[in-house]
Amino acid sequence: MSDKNRVYIFDTTLRDGEQVPGCQLTTVEKIVIAKKLEALGVDVIEAGFPISSPGDFQSVVEISKAVSEPVICALTRANTKDIDAAADALQYAKRKRIHTGIGASDMHIKYKFNSTRDEILQRAVDAVKYAKKYVEDIEFYAEDAGRADNEYLARMIEAVIAAGATVVNIPDTNGYCLPDQYGAKIKYLVDHVKNIDKAIISVHCHNDLGLATANTIAGIMNGARQAECTINGIGERAGNTSLEEVAMILQTHHALGYHTGIQSKNIYEISKSVENMMRMPVQPNKAIVGRNAFAHSSGIHQDGVLKHRENYEILNPEDVGISSNSIILTARSGRHALKHHLERLGYKLDKVNLDEVYNRFLVVADKKKEIADSDLLELMGDGDSNN
Ligand code: KIV
Ligand code: ZN
Numbered sequence: 001m002s003d004k005n006r007v008y009i010f011d012t013t014l015r016d017g018e019q020v021p022g023c024q025l026t027t028v029e030k031i032v033i034a035k036k037l038e039a040l041g042v043d044v045i046e047a048g049f050p051i052s053s054p055g056d057f058q059s060v061v062e063i064s065k066a067v068s069e070p071v072i073c074a075l076t077r078a079n080t081k082d083i084d085a086a087a088d089a090l091q092y093a094k095r096k097r098i099h100t101g102i103g104a105s106d107m108h109i110k111y112k113f114n115s116t117r118d119e120i121l122q123r124a125v126d127a128v129k130y131a132k133k134y135v136e137d138i139e140f141y142a143e144d145a146g147r148a149d150n151e152y153l154a155r156m157i158e159a160v161i162a163a164g165a166t167v168v169n170i171p172d173t174n175g176y177c178l179p180d181q182y183g184a185k186i187k188y189l190v191d192h193v194k195n196i197d198k199a200i201i202s203v204h205c206h207n208d209l210g211l212a213t214a215n216t217i218a219g220i221m222n223g224a225r226q227a228e229c230t231i232n233g234i235g236e237r238a239g240n241t242s243l244e245e246v247a248m249i250l251q252t253h254h255a256l257g258y259h260t261g262i263q264s265k266n267i268y269e270i271s272k273s274v275e276n277m278m279r280m281p282v283q284p285n286k287a288i289v290g291r292n293a294f295a296h297s298s299g300i301h302q303d304g305v306l307k308h309r310e311n312y313e314i315l316n317p318e319d320v321g322i323s324s325n326s327i328i329l330t331a332r333s334g335r336h337a338l339k340h341h342l343e344r345l346g347y348k349l350d351k352v353n354l355d356e357v358y359n360r361f362l363v364v365a366d367k368k369k370e371i372a373d374s375d376l377l378e379l380m381g382d383g384d385s386n387n
Pocket of ligand 2: 016204
């Protein structure tokens, strides 16, 4: 597989994800997640925003000591105090990156910084040059790039690469773009930034319109080679791009030629750890890791999947670390699913008997959301009468 199609996975669960109210972790918990991210095969762990609090600073220090394979990254704003703190926090990291940046949209330039395009561009360049004194690997983020003017954005990106940025992050900070627009923005940069081949383009999308994953894929298809994601898609407001979705899209559509270093069999385990430690429940219908992602409940689908799994599954649950799919018995289930579960419990029925049990099953199922094994045992006359 060609390296020009290698997509680097930058995980920001411990920075953009952890910013969410209620998701805060202790340093010890962050180390647990960082080690699982390492086992998952992410390329970069954004470990925190060191200037933001002594606790965040310490977490970056301890993660840098505990994890050796991925690059450890620390976030800063475009000022020397932030960058000094990041460099200090990263002192033990085997491989380190400073992630600095500033707003690039006219909205941010005017209403956040009360400044001008030229002044902001100069601050961006100065920040990159200052960070470069400490580390070689500098990622620059052009905040709110999704709403920024492409011509100005291209000028800014060209200038920060000339100043030493090795990765240029084009965030759709407010989740505003449509996939076509975001893809075209990345292509515009590929076509107009003269020194773009000296840096990796990174995509960082938010999910305000439910388009974070689609925009990330559009960015990759137009030349980005780093995707910034979080486990379970947690993050500010409606969240960030979900890591498991990007990884499994690229794996499922392998004909596109992209590849990552993600060990997909470790996805479910880390999803559960993040869900539990951050007290952020995963919605049941969440792609890849939701409770229903591999559950079949209607008769037509159950019949199809029992005949051949791939009739209704484009992913193998085992590939993401889930032991098997599930056939849920409800009033929408058919005879095939009932027979499957009865056989699992040791009952072999001929067609006449199955029809008779099925009719009684429907009466019970109409009164319940889901039929459990204990209901089936009762239906077969083997139930515990105390239940
Ligand atoms: O969404 C965003 O723009 C960010 C930057 C700080 C990278 O999180
Ligand atoms: Zn973000």
